[in-house]
Amino acid sequence: MDRQSVVPLVGNIATVHSIVAGCNDQLPATDGLLTGLVTGNHLRRLRNNIPLATLLELLEWPHKQRNGQVAFLCPRCQAYLSAVNPRTNLGRCFHCETNFNPIDFLIAARQCDFVEAVHYLTKLLPRDGPTPPTN
Ligand SMILES: [Zn+2]
Numbered sequence: 001m002d003r004q005s006v007v008p009l010v011g012n013i014a015t016v017h018s019i020v021a022g023c024n025d026q027l028p029a030t031d032g033l034l035t036g037l038v039t040g041n042h043l044r045r046l047r048n049n050i051p052l053a054t055l056l057e058l059l060e061w062p063h064k065q066r067n068g069q070v071a072f073l074c075p076r077c078q079a080y081l082s083a084v085n086p087r088t089n090l091g092r093c094f095h096c097e098t099n100f101n102p103i104d105f106l107i108a109a110r111q112c113d114f115v116e117a118v119h120y121l122t123k124l125l126p127r128d129g130p131t132p133p134t135n
Contacts, residue, residue, distance in 0.1 A: 038118055043103070045125055047102055048089055050121055051086070052089055052091050052102055053086070056084075058124070061109055062080075066083075069083040069085075070083065070084040071084075072084065074093040074096060074098070075100075075105065076093065077093060077096035079096065081093060082095075103117050103118065106121060
């Protein structure tokens with residue numbers, strides 16, 4: 001039914017790529033960042049603190065509200081039979097029965113590798129957890 005909206009997707013992803021590339025100068029070299037930051041705790045923050053719905057917005061990934069839930073185009077099977085569970089921050093595709101956390105989703109949607117996904121999502125994290133910036 002929403003097959004049409006799939007078509008312009010390549011363009012959107014290219015846009016995201018260039019946005020991400022433009023942000024790279026704020027970061028140290030990839031290897032340094034990753035060896036320093038990718039701990040279990042960091043990955044947990046990426047999975048829990050970046051709402052999947054927000055990621056869908058940022059990626060301009062096809063999604064819509066359905067029965068009070070966010071349904072998204074499955075990056076794996078292209079079905080639109082899905083829902084985001086805000087409590088677990090997981091997106092589930094009922095067609096191919098895949099669960100996506102933000103990292104999984106980004107890897108599937110952008111066909112990037114784990115390292116790139118962590119890089120991208122790290123930039124979306126609120127700075128150093130729950131403490132609001134005061135200075
Ligand atoms: Zn699927």
